[in-house]
Structures are given as structure tokens and as C-alpha cells.
């Protein structure tokens with residue numbers, strides 16, 4: 703039912719340059735904005751440009767440095783949390799995936815590509831494994847200390863030590879947390895796509 707009021711015809715302005723659009727003037731209406739033709743063409747060109755350069759001239763060494771820095775932060779946060787609270791709260795581990803992904807994107811110069819996604823995932827898995835080692839190491843050493851035994855596990859473990867220590871505390875939830883870590887690390891450097 704029509705209630706009889708007629709809205710004043712509102713002046714429509716280009717969302718970019720704020721020019722009033724005269725009736726019949728060529729324009730582009732998107733979901734939440736209206737653009738004059740030159741602005742729309744400009745923005746479209748910029749967007750295509752951004753998508754085109756996102757995967758060009760990627761500095762993978764810097765990306766790896768960024769990823770490793772992110773991993774170091776994530777590992778310290780998780781391990782620190784565990785040592786301070788004395789709880790192995792695995793969910794904190796997802797910080798690793800987030801920090802690695804962000805680090806990779808940041809130091810690669812805001813680039814995004816599948817190569818960066820793979821870089822990010824590999825580094826975050828290494829970070830997760832090492833953080834898990836550190837957490838277990840802390841718990842094992844303090845459990846033994848309570849029984850009056852002294853065992854010092856190395857900071858950088860040999861593969862067999864790493865495997866044995868990880869085995870002691872790896873459960874279903876760790877697999878879930880690892881999956882979240884990988885998902886975050888994969889998603890953050892994912893390339894933008896137009897209209898996909």
C-alpha cells in the first residue's frame with residue numbers, strides 16, 4: 703500500500719568525486735555507491751592494477767624473514783602463556799598462523815600469491831612444531847623436577863628427541879589447532895580476485 707508521500711528527488715552524487723550527476727548522465731551503480739563514468743573507469747583500472755601487481759616482483763627472502771619473525775612472536779606468545787599460566791592452552795597456538803601470515807604479507811611488500819601462501823604454511827607448521835616442543839619440554843622438565851630428577855632437554859632438539867618429546871603430548875585437539883594454524887597462514891597471503 704502506498705501512503706501517498708512522494709520522496710523529494712535527491713541529488714545523486716558520485717561517491718568518488720562528489721559531482722552531482724545530472725539525469726541521464728552516464729553512471730555506474732554498484733551495490734552501495736554511484737560513480738560517474740570517469741571515476742568508475744579509474745577505480746576499475748586501479749583495481750585491476752592492484753590485482754596485477756600483487757603477485758609481481760615478490761621478494762621471497764623478505765617474505766620468509768617476515769614469516770619467521772611472525773613465527774618467533776607466535777611461538778613466544780604461546781610458550782610464554784603456557785609457562786606463565788601452567789596450562790597448555792593450544793588455542794593460543796593459532797596466533798602462530800596469524801603472525802606468520804601477517805609477517806609474510808608485510809615484509810614481502812604487501813604481496814599476495816600462492817607461493818607466499820605455501821611459504822607461510824611451511825613456516826607456520828615449523829613454528830607450531832617447535833612451539834609444541836617447547837611447551838612439552840617445559841612440562842616434562844618440571845614434572846621430572848617434582849620427582850627430584852633433573853633432565854635438561856636441549857633448546858634445539860635432534861630429530862629423535864624432537865619426535866619423542868612431541869609424541870608425549872600430541873592429541874586430537876593439537877591436530878585441530880594445527881589445522882587452524884595452517885588455515886590462517888594460508889588465507890592471509892591469498893591473492894585478491896576480481897569478481898570471483
Ligand SMILES: [Zn+2]
Pocket residue numbers: 716717718719720721737738739740741742
Ligand atoms: Zn566521479
